[in-house]
Amino acid sequence: MTVSCRAPGKLFIAGEYAVVEPGHLAVLTAVDRYATATVTAAEPGDGITLHSDLNGGVTLSCGRHGDELSPTSDAVVPASLSYVFAAVSVVHRLLLERAVPVSGFRLSVTADLGDADGRKFGLGSSAAVTVATVAALGQHFDLGLDSMDRYRLALLATIAVNPRASGGDVAVSTWGGWLAYRSPDRAQVAASLARDGVDATLRSPWPGLSVRPLPTPxxxxxxxxxxxxxxxxxxxxxxxxxxxxxxxxxxxxxxxxxxxxxxxxxxxxxxxxxxxxxxxxxxxxxxxxxxxxxxxxxxxxxxxxxxxxxxxxxxxxxxxxxxxxxxxxxxxxxxxxxxxxxxxxxxxxxxxxxxxxxxxx
Missing domain, CATH: 3.30.70.890 (GHMP kinase, C-terminal domain)
Structure with a gap:
């Protein structure tokens, strides 16, 4: 079985610096450049393989060590896979908490959010990749995730890589369209994750967070x-x-x-x-x-x-x-x-x- 999900890039319209602080407001819009994540079931006995076509292409094999997902053979997570790996790790932890059997899979990510020579346009490629990865894994494992679940999982992955990220790009890549967004208190969210786990954090209040779809002018x-x-x-x-x-x-x-x-x-x-x-x-x-x-x-x-x-x-x-x-x-x-x-x-x-x-x- 193969599942593919895509997520759009973003542009900030206003509020880009203020929104870094919890509870502050920004307006963003989603644009028609995309990251696509494709999940394919692995052969029996195979583990988890991540692949990205960004920066010339890179592949990473992962295995489970206790409850944690980590690269095999003492490999280091490449920078071009950091958000993908973080997203897979968060969803993997959720699967374990919900006692969902985790079979091997191959996840491949592509994106058209930059120039032909690999330079990024600044359209939120990291957020789009993260949102697409969460959505594809959610469908593959039949997790029944709604938009808020996907946003929250993607933001948990994002702040594992960049704790100060506002999440505005994550939100607009999740909902699309024009969006009014107030950022949550990421430190409190991270503390909840460490204390209570992924599933409980999904269901807990996120102080400061507000997501409000706007009409397109x-x-x-x-x-x-x-x-x-x-x-x-x-x-x-x-x-x-x-x-x-x-x-x-x-x-x-x-x-x-x-x-x-x-x-x-x-x-x-x-x-x-x-x-x-x-x-x-x-x-x-x-x-x-x-x-x-x-x-x-x-x-x-x-x-x-x-x-x-x-x-x-x-x-x-x-x-x-x-x-x-x-x-x-x-x-x-x-x-x-x-x-x-x-x-x-x-x-x-x-x-x-x-x-x-x-x-x-």
Whole structure:
């Protein structure tokens, strides 16, 4: 039996730095680039084999040592399989807790979330890979996981690799569409996992967590530009030291207004809040010296302003992608924006929203 599940990539619309702190708000959208996980039952007597086509392709054989899953032959988990291995380990632990027989399988992961030369676009490939892996294993072992279960399992795997991850990318890769997201207290979740196990943690309260699907805007189109410079989100987030209470409060206010504007399908108000979110990031960059606003991201935003679009970095900045929101009824302005980006060395990415189930748009 073979099971395949895919999960979409993501773009942050606003709130990307504030959401790192529990209970703070961000808006994201899922995009039509995907990671796919395929699970195939192994031959009798065979163990667990993980394969990824990322970074040239790598394979890892795993075995059970007590209740833990670990690489065989003292192998080290390759970086390109770290999230896959973490996801498999979390689901494996859940299977043991539920007394589900664990037979051998081969899990293979593919993704189209980067350039042909392997450079990532910053579309949340780690989250998409993790979500797809959890979903495929859930189906393979008939675990009956709903969206919240899949999100929680994927976040447990994610924080095993990166404890500060907000999980926003995990959430939007799980639900799809546009999403308002508040992050849970990951330290408390990790403590619950260590104390009570996976199954109990799935069923326990996650303080701070909120997941709220949003309608896809009808009047605006989302244009995406890639700077050609991959950025390290964990490194940028780790550099954000000191008390940022005021920034987070202002960010929350901005994103709450943005959510209201999206729900009202008010294109003008959405663009105002995107501009406000960019201004907050510029101020944060000035104060912190993180390097959020690279020269190309500044050029991306300036090009947006020149044609009447609202533009900002998407995600941690320092490279990767920026976004611009502009009315669908202005094709000439969209074409001018694309031309300005190309002149500045910014590559437009032809991305569309991966709609949530039930979204009619």
């Amino acid at each position: 009808t009047e605006l189109t989302l244009q995406v530009g890639w700077t050609g410079n991959p950025a390290s989100t964990p490194a940028l987030v780790a550099g954000l030291d000191g008390d940022r209470t005021t920034f987070r409060a202002h960010s929350n206010e901005c994103v709450e207004r943005l959510v209201a504007a999206i729900e009202a399908d008010d294109a003008h108000a959405v663009r105002i809040e995107i501009d406000s979110a960019r201004a907050l990031l510029v101020d944060l960059d000035t104060i912190s010296g993180l390097g959020i606003m690279t020269p190309r991201l500044r050029a991306l935003c300036d090009a947006g302003a020149a044609v009447g679009a609202a533009a900002k970095p998407s995600g941690a900045g320092g490279g990767d992608c920026g976004i611009a929101l502009i009315e669908r009824t202005r094709p000439a302005a969209i074409a001018e924006l694309t031309g300005r980006w190309l002149t500045a060395g910014i590559r437009p990415l032809p991305l569309r929203t991966h709609l949530a189930e039930g979204d009619p748009r």
